[in-house]
Amino acid sequence: MEKVRVRFAPSPTGFLHIGGARTALFNWLYARHNNGVFILRIEDTDRSRSTDEYIDAIIQGMKWLGLDWDEGPFRQTARFDLYRSYADRLLKEGRAYYCYCSPAELEARRKEAMAAGRALKYDGRCRDLKEPVPGVSPVVRFRMPQEGQTVVDDLIRGRVTFANDQLDDLIILRSDGTPTYNLTVVADDIDMGITHVIRGDDHLNNTPKQIQLYNAFGYPVPKFAHLPMILGPDRARLSKRHGATSVMAYYEMGYLPDALVNYLVRLGWSYGDQEIFTREELIRYFSFENVGRAAAVFNPEKLLWLNSQYIINSSSERLAELVIPFLVKENIVPEGWNPDKQWLARAVDTLKERSKTLVELARSLRYYIAAEVEYDEKARAKFLNKESLGLLTEVRDGLASLAVFSEAEIEKLFRSIIEKHGIKLGRLAQPVRVALTGGTQSPGIFEVIGVLGREKTLQRLQKAIKTAGGQS
Ligand code: GLU
Numbered sequence: 001m002e003k004v005r006v007r008f009a010p011s012p013t014g015f016l017h018i019g020g021a022r023t024a025l026f027n028w029l030y031a032r033h034n035n036g037v038f039i040l041r042i043e044d045t046d047r048s049r050s051t052d053e054y055i056d057a058i059i060q061g062m063k064w065l066g067l068d069w070d071e072g073p074f075r076q077t078a079r080f081d082l083y084r085s086y087a088d089r090l091l092k093e094g095r096a097y098y099c100y101c102s103p104a105e106l107e108a109r110r111k112e113a114m115a116a117g118r119a120l121k122y123d124g125r126c127r128d129l130k131e132p133v134p135g136v137s138p139v140v141r142f143r144m145p146q147e148g149q150t151v152v153d154d155l156i157r158g159r160v161t162f163a164n165d166q167l168d169d170l171i172i173l174r175s176d177g178t179p180t181y182n183l184t185v186v187a188d189d190i191d192m193g194i195t196h197v198i199r200g201d202d203h204l205n206n207t208p209k210q211i212q213l214y215n216a217f218g219y220p221v222p223k224f225a226h227l228p229m230i231l232g233p234d235r236a237r238l239s240k241r242h243g244a245t246s247v248m249a250y251y252e253m254g255y256l257p258d259a260l261v262n263y264l265v266r267l268g269w270s271y272g273d274q275e276i277f278t279r280e281e282l283i284r285y286f287s288f289e290n291v292g293r294a295a296a297v298f299n300p301e302k303l304l305w306l307n308s309q310y311i312i313n314s315s316s317e318r319l320a321e322l323v324i325p326f327l328v329k330e331n332i333v334p335e336g337w338n339p340d341k342q343w344l345a346r347a348v349d350t351l352k353e354r355s356k357t358l359v360e361l362a363r364s365l366r367y368y369i370a371a372e373v374e375y376d377e378k379a380r381a382k383f384l385n386k387e388s389l390g391l392l393t394e395v396r397d398g399l400a401s402l403a404v405f406s407e408a409e410i411e412k413l414f415r416s417i418i419e420k421h422g423i424k425l426g427r428l429a430q431p432v433r434v435a436l437t438g439g440t441q442s443p444g445i446f447e448v449i450g451v452l453g454r455e456k457t458l459q460r461l462q463k464a465i466k467t468a469g470g471q472s
């Protein structure tokens with residue numbers, strides 16, 4: 001069988017967004033599933049809207065998602081000679097012609113056609129022109145067959161048929177000699193040996209035109225797979241007003257790339273009821289048979305849930321690495337902070353079940369890392385007062401004289417204090433929790449003490465005793 005060669009061909013007129021990333025992912029999965037080749041091609045011919053900054057951003061987004069490519073990135077602006085040679089071939093073979101109609105004339109004829117209820121396509125006036133029109137720089141148009149049908153056998157949509165008399169004699173070179181989208185795509189896909197064109201279904205209407213170009217060049221048509229649209233929760237096309245659409249915004253919000261990949265693949269693809277997939281599973285299971293035709297609805301809550309699952313299932317060591325930039329951004333640690341990694345992983349371990357994002361994880365780590373706790377005012381008033389003073393003092397003295405500072409020993413100490421007073425663990429744990437974390441919610445109190453260590457714990461209890469009205 002012919003080796004699979006696919007490409008992701010973004011136009012760098014914006015950041016890598018959810019829809020683009022899903023297209024890239026499906027191409028990548030198809031390539032990896034088939035031991036094929038994944039090519040990155042930057043379609044930057046629209047110079048007024050393409051920027052280097054967006055190219056970098058797209059590359060950064062793909063790297064973050066772990067979508068590695070085998071060839072490229074190629075830039076279309078470096079390939080104009082190729083497109084001209086393709087256009088020349090069509091001119092030479094009479095499959096394309098020069099058109100001298102000015103934009104104003106075309107517009108006037110369009111209006112006329114509209115008023116008369118005729119099709120709004122180019123009327124073919126220059127098709128059989130023998131002589132050039134002096135003083136006019138012409139465009140080059142492709143001579144589209146006007147009879148019969150063009151059939152797209154789409155791997156997702158099935159058979160889609162277009163009547164050729166609806167297809168325009170499309171412009172392939174503008175009057176300044178620059179190539180247009182349909183020509184560049186087909187020339188590149190031929191030149192790069194693309195076997196499967198996988199892209200959003202907003203391109204489906206271009207496909208019959210492109211198939212006719214393939215026919216004119218005498219090349220076999222690749223297979224097409226048009227991915228269903230992505231909608232927002234209100235079922236309108238996904239856009240900025242539905243929240244973040246740029247992939248790197250999800251990095252900033254503390255999402256794990258694997259969680260986003262897992263979420264993106266489910267926008268259109270399914271495999272039974274399975275929700276969580278390793279990358280190896282995705283590569284193994286991926287096929288177009290399991291891609292639905294219906295538009296997919298983007299659901300931010302589900303993405304957040306998936307992210308929490310990925311956080312729970314990540315090793316604490318890895319999370320400790322990943323969370324550091326977020327600790328810096330939250331001003332919890334200075335830039336260049338170099339923690340004891342083992343300690344940080346232990347702290348993370350107590351929090352990962354309670355953190356849906358790396359941002360939440362970083363914020364929760366604050367009380368472990370900060371030199372001093374800041375009390376939540378309500379919690380302080382309720383728990384650090386005359387009533388708890390005696391208990392806090394007993395805990396402090398008990399912890400100070402523990403021979404072994406282990407979670408088991410700490411627990412024993414707490415049990416002996418509550419038994420002595422005949423109280424529930426909460427009565428003791430809550431004031432201690434406020435003393436150590438500043439608030440009333442935290443991981444188990446013995447774990448917290450274990451992570452903080454004896455010295456910090458004693459300092460914080462000391463401060464709490466003072467706050468509660470006691471002496472040292
Ligand atoms: N450059 C086009 C886009 O960004 C993609 C063209 C294609 O995949 O054929 O929409």
